[in-house]
Amino acid sequence: MPISPNQGSTGGGTLVTITGTNLSGTSAVNFGSKPATSVTNVSPTQVTAVSPSGTGTVGVTVTTAGGTSNPVSFFYVGAPFKSSISPTSGTMAGGNTLTLNGTGLSTATSVSFGGTTATPTVVSDSQLTVTVPAGAGPGPVSVSVTTAGGTNNGLSYTYVDTPTIDSITPDEGSTTSATAVTIVGANLGSTESVTFGGVNAPFDAINATTLSAVAPAAAAGTVDVVVTNPGGSATAVDGFTYISNPAI
Structure with missing residues (x-):
């Protein structure tokens, strides 16, 4: 007499399908000593039932006018616990791999x-x-994990928009000394x-629209300025020019 699924939440509420013979007229389905919260006769070979709350491993039995069946094992699983995720933020497009640590994750079916x-x-x-799915918009979202034991959340993941560079002031500096610049x-x-x-x-980072940076000294010429955040990178092509000191 197989049962599917053969595991469920300690809080009960798992709909299981029991397959066997001579199941017509089923009057009770017990999970250990506890009766199912709902029983439905589907056919002479199939019964569905909703598990009550419980813990550990229990035997599931079906009772009809002809008697009580042999027990089939059902395993109660606790709700998952999440302790950390990494990374905690990323691009709006998603596609990066996130690692989630915790306990009770072996039966996870969705995140x-x-x-x-x-x-x-x-x-x-x-x-x-x-794999992180694409985000609907920038900002934090809750992360929840669903297992046979239930659903748990409590952690968050932040979708970040790609940065943009509108201006760099000043956009030139010395080859021999560092230059303080403002990026907007x-x-x-x-x-x-x-x-x-x-x-x-x-x-x-002064705020969402302003950075204060120090351009290091470098050889004369123009260089790209690149700003990177978890959402990606913005490049100001030839955005800063190094000028040699004058000589007489």
């Missing part, structure tokens, strides 16, 4: 990002990976790096 679901790959009971654009609040000609520059 929801603010209502958009993705199918995870279970690594172990304490870890799964999932959009989506700059989560900036992770600023480079001048591929060289990392110290910076401070």
Whole structure:
């Protein structure tokens, strides 16, 4: 007498299908000592039932006028617990791989990002990976995991727009000393790096539209300025010019 699924939440509420013979007139389905909260006779070979709350492993039996069947094992599974996710933010387009750590993850069937679901790959009971779906808009969304034990959330993931660069002031500086510059654009609040000609520059995110950076000294010529955040990168092609000191 197989039962499907053979596991469910400790809180009950799992709809299971029991297949066997001589099931017509089923009067009761018990999960251990507890009766199912709902029983439906589908056919002489099939009965559906909704599991009550419980813990551990219990035997499921079917009772008809002819007696009570042999027990079939049903496993109660606790709700998942999430301890961390990495990374915690990324591009609006999604597509990057997120790792989620916790407990009770071995039966995970879906991960929801603010209502958009993705199918995870279970690594172990304490870890799964999932490809982040595209976001509906910038900002944080709740992350929830659904397993045989139920659904749990409590962590968040932030979708970040690609930055833009509107201006760099001043847009030129010395070849022999660092130059303080102001970069104005959009989506700059989560900036992770600023480079001048591929060289990392110290910076401070003033707000979502303004960065303060220090262009390091470099050889004479023009270089690209690149601002990068979790959503991507913006490049000001030939955005900064290094000028040699005058000589007499």
